[in-house]
Each structure stands twice: as C-alpha cells, then as structure tokens.
Amino acid sequence: MLIFKGNYLDVEKGEVKKDSLVAVEGNRIVYAGAPEGFACPEGARVICLGRGTLLPxxxxxxxxxxxxxxxGDFAGGKLFGDQLLGAAYQLGLLLESGFTGIRxxxxxxxxxxxxTQRKILDGPRIVPGGKVMGITSGHVDLALEQDKAYYNAHDHMSYLVDGPDDCVRGVREQFRMGAKFIKICATGGVSSPTDRVDDVQFSPEELRAIVGEAKRHHSYVTAHCTGYEGAYQALLAGVECIEHGVMLTQREIDLMAEKKVPLVSTLDISLHVANIPGFPDWMHQKALRCRENNLRSIEMARRAGIEIAFxxxxxxxxxxxxxALGKEFLAMQEAGMTNLEAVRAGTVHAAHVMRIDDLGVIREGYLADLVVCDGDPLEDLACISGADHILLTCADGKIVKNCIS
Ligand SMILES: [Zn+2]
Structure with a gap:
C-alpha cells in the first residue's frame, strides 16, 4: 500500500484539501480524506508531499x-521499427511530465x-485511434509524390479514403488493428499543402458512412476541425467530439452544447503557430488566421458550458x-480560462473524452493515476507547466518518477 500525506486537489470541488491522506492499493485509490479517517496498515509506504500538491x-x-x-538518422528515420522505438522512448518523457493518459x-x-496494458513497457494509459482518416487532397494527404496505395500502406499516421464504401472499409481497417475510436479530418488544416483551412472535407454521405460504421462497433468518431462549416456538417452527421475547433461560430457551439459534444482544444500550437520559424510561406499564411479565431471560439465554448479537454x-x-507538454495549461490561461478550468481540462474532462469512468479525479475507487507538482496550480499554473516541476508520477498504481523520496 502507498500513502500520500499532504495536500491534494479535489478537481470537482475546485479546492486543495490541506493535510490530507490519499491511500493507494494495487492500481486503485482506496481512500482520500482526513488522516484520522484511515488506519494506516503496517508496512505501508508513506510519501510526505511537503509543499507539493497531489493531483490526478x-x-x-x-x-x-x-x-x-x-x-534517428538511419534511412532518414523513416523505418517503422525505428519510429516505434522512438515513440516508446517518448512514453518515458510523457511520464516525466506528469502525463499518465493519452488519446x-x-x-x-x-x-x-x-x-503498456501488458505491463511490458511503462507508459501512460493509451486509448488508441489508429490512423487518421482523410480524403485525397485533404489534411492528411501529405506525400503527394507517393502513389496513394503505397501511402496508405506505409504512412503510419494517415489513411486516405474516398466515397462512402471506402470510408466504411477504412473504419474497419482501423478497428481491425485495435482502434478504440475513429479520428477523421472534417476540414483542411494549417500543415496540409493542397487545401484551405476552411475546406469542407468528406461529403455528408461519407460522414454518415463513417459515423454509422463506428457506431456499429460500439465506438464513435472525433473530427479535426479548423474551419467551421466542416465542423457543422460533422456534428450534423453525428460526430461526437471536435478537435481544435479553431474557427467555430455560435452555430456550431450551440449544436455542440445541445448534443453535449466536448471540445479538445490544442491552444498552445494554435495561439503560437504563426511565430514558429521556418514554415513555408503558404503555411505561414494559414497559421496567421488561427490565433484570433481560436481565442474567440474558446470564449464562446466557455460561455456555452461546453466541456473543454486538454x-x-x-x-x-x-x-x-x-x-514541456504542460505549456498547454499556460496557453489555456492565455486564452482566458481560469487555473481551475485548465486543470479540469487536463484531468476530469479529459477522462470523459477518454471514456474511462473511474479516472481523472482523486476519489475512493478511482484508478491510481496521480502526479505531484511543486506548488499549488490554483495559485500558479507554472507548477504544472513542465517536467522540471513534476516531483512524482504514479501510473496505474506504480511510481514511475520520484524526486521526493
Ligand atoms: Zn493532430
């Protein structure tokens, strides 16, 4: 058994519980509250948090x-084996930064x-979506020099589909490999060479085919949306989550509020992409439109009570x-969100988007994904803005980073 003694954040109530006790047994939280309400068993490992705060x-x-x-550099870093090992290395960096879950x-x-589920590798809890589906000439059609069949077989992030039948097949291909949800590109984006950010990608028939097939697998579809019209059509077709939402208008916001569709914001990149050096001119021109639009859409989403997730x-x-993944918390603040809203976006609201019921809150019976940061994030978000501020990470009940004791 693992005992944390000190301050923890109740993200739902929005308050730091001072001088408390949180107990973990196996991969579950078995107690969270006043120390006098829990009898510490002999042999339990006790970690005193000092000025740190325990968070989900x-x-x-x-x-x-x-x-x-x-x-690496071998073959230009293009071999999948090298990339897979590169990604495995990156899982360690995520844990270092306090991230115990990713979608x-x-x-x-x-x-x-x-x-990670088989416990042969330490890493965050991963909900995988497989390759991102998009149309020919769309946001993930990124290697125009390649034959399309070759691209679909060899690209490790993108999958091109055209027409309702092909869309259904593409969805099935992702589930065949173990995807738990489907990600599509409903609009153009900043990084794609042949589209506009406000292009609508996928016809209504294609969208319905994708959503219908995902539903038959007891799953759902999330959509990359930069422009608003593609977001609107995706929502009408039954897409259940919106990514980025850079240029959403009140019409899409109202529909999201009505259908309880969450918004996965990516504000750090969106607000600062225009300042990243080295982009070709066409990309820079697209990037210039992001900041102002996204500041507006986030404000509308907050007012409408839409759940914003990290x-x-x-x-x-x-x-x-x-x-420095935690810089996204600072970007949320820059976009007008309160400290508590930012923390909720990265914990309880994100757990909703992961669709894991017993995650994202420090509460008895919940999964023991926990992090200790070197301050109080309700006072100053800097204490969750990067790996250097993360004192301890506990993933699925196992301590994988510990700078305390
Ligand atoms: Zn993305």
Missing amino acids: GFIDCHAHLTGEEDA DMSEAGLYLSRA GSDYSNSGNTPYR
Missing part, C-alpha cells in the same frame, strides 16, 4: 505518437497501448518538446 495524472486527448522525432491517433499508438498535438519536436 494529466491526460493529453490529442496525441500523435509517431515517434518520428526520435527515430492517440497513429499506428504506433496501437502497438504501444497493448504493450489536447496538445505535440510531437516532441524542437518547438513541441514533450518535457
């Missing part, structure tokens, strides 16, 4: 564990989710290092 482990709902940034969209995430879209590149 953080969850990134928009990850692409392609491993490309850490695949991934890549091929590598399928394998890594099984390896997403990063980081790849461990120089501009998006996993050790």
Whole structure:
C-alpha cells in the first residue's frame, strides 16, 4: 500500500484539501480524506508531499505518437521499427511530465497501448485511434509524390479514403488493428499543402458512412476541425467530439452544447503557430488566421458550458518538446480560462473524452493515476507547466518518477 500525506486537489470541488491522506492499493485509490479517517496498515509506504500538491495524472486527448522525432538518422528515420522505438522512448518523457493518459491517433499508438496494458513497457494509459482518416487532397494527404496505395500502406499516421464504401472499409481497417475510436479530418488544416483551412472535407454521405460504421462497433468518431462549416456538417452527421475547433461560430457551439459534444482544444500550437520559424510561406499564411479565431471560439465554448479537454498535438519536436507538454495549461490561461478550468481540462474532462469512468479525479475507487507538482496550480499554473516541476508520477498504481523520496 502507498500513502500520500499532504495536500491534494479535489478537481470537482475546485479546492486543495490541506493535510490530507490519499491511500493507494494495487492500481486503485482506496481512500482520500482526513488522516484520522484511515488506519494506516503496517508496512505501508508513506510519501510526505511537503509543499507539493497531489493531483490526478494529466491526460493529453490529442496525441500523435509517431515517434518520428526520435527515430534517428538511419534511412532518414523513416523505418517503422525505428519510429516505434522512438515513440516508446517518448512514453518515458510523457511520464516525466506528469502525463499518465493519452488519446492517440497513429499506428504506433496501437502497438504501444497493448504493450503498456501488458505491463511490458511503462507508459501512460493509451486509448488508441489508429490512423487518421482523410480524403485525397485533404489534411492528411501529405506525400503527394507517393502513389496513394503505397501511402496508405506505409504512412503510419494517415489513411486516405474516398466515397462512402471506402470510408466504411477504412473504419474497419482501423478497428481491425485495435482502434478504440475513429479520428477523421472534417476540414483542411494549417500543415496540409493542397487545401484551405476552411475546406469542407468528406461529403455528408461519407460522414454518415463513417459515423454509422463506428457506431456499429460500439465506438464513435472525433473530427479535426479548423474551419467551421466542416465542423457543422460533422456534428450534423453525428460526430461526437471536435478537435481544435479553431474557427467555430455560435452555430456550431450551440449544436455542440445541445448534443453535449466536448471540445479538445490544442491552444498552445494554435495561439503560437504563426511565430514558429521556418514554415513555408503558404503555411505561414494559414497559421496567421488561427490565433484570433481560436481565442474567440474558446470564449464562446466557455460561455456555452461546453466541456473543454486538454489536447496538445505535440510531437516532441524542437518547438513541441514533450518535457514541456504542460505549456498547454499556460496557453489555456492565455486564452482566458481560469487555473481551475485548465486543470479540469487536463484531468476530469479529459477522462470523459477518454471514456474511462473511474479516472481523472482523486476519489475512493478511482484508478491510481496521480502526479505531484511543486506548488499549488490554483495559485500558479507554472507548477504544472513542465517536467522540471513534476516531483512524482504514479501510473496505474506504480511510481514511475520520484524526486521526493
Ligand atoms: Zn493532430
């Protein structure tokens, strides 16, 4: 048994519970409350938190564990074995930064989710979505020099489908490999060379085919949405989650509120993408439209009471290092969210998006994904903004990082 003594954050009540006791047995929280309400068994390992605060482990709902940034130089880092090992290395960085859960969209995430579940690899809890589905000439059609059949077989993040039948087949291909949800691109995006950010990608017939097939597998579809019209059509077709939501208007916000569709925001990249050096001019022109629009859409989402969940879209590149994944919390603050809203986005709301009922809150019976940061995040979000501030990470009941004792 593992005992944490000190302050913990009740993310639902929105208050730090001072001088408390949280007990973990196996991979579950078995007690959270006043110390006098719990009899510590002999031989329990006691960790005193000092000025640190115990929080639910953080969850990134928009990850692409392609491993490309850490695949090395051999063959240009293009071999899947190297990329998979690069992604496995990155799991350690995520734990270092206090992230005990991710919702991934890549091929590598399928394998890594099984390896971590089998406990042969330490890593966050992974809900895998498989490859991202998009249309020819759309947001994930990124290697125009390649034959399309070759691209679909060899790209480890993207999958191109055209027409309702092909869409159904694409969904089935993802489930065949172990996907737990389906991610599509309903609009264009900043990084794609042949589209506009406000392009609508997928026809209503294609969207219905994808959503219908996912439902038959007791699953759901989430949609990358930069422009608003594609988001609107995706929502009408029954898509159950929106990623980015950069340019949403009141019409889509109202529909999301009505259907209880959450928004996975990726604000750090969205607000700062225009400042990233080295982009080709066409990408820079697209990026310029993001910040102002996203500030507006987040404000509308907050007013409408839409659940906002943490997403990063980081790849461990120089501009998006996993050790600084917590910068997304600071971007939420920059976009007008309160400290508590930001913490909730990365814990309890993200757990809802993961669709894991007993996660994201420090409460008896819940999964023991926990993190200790070096301050009080309700006072200052800097204490959850990066790996250097994370004193301890406990993933599924196992301590995987410990700078306390
Ligand atoms: Zn993404």
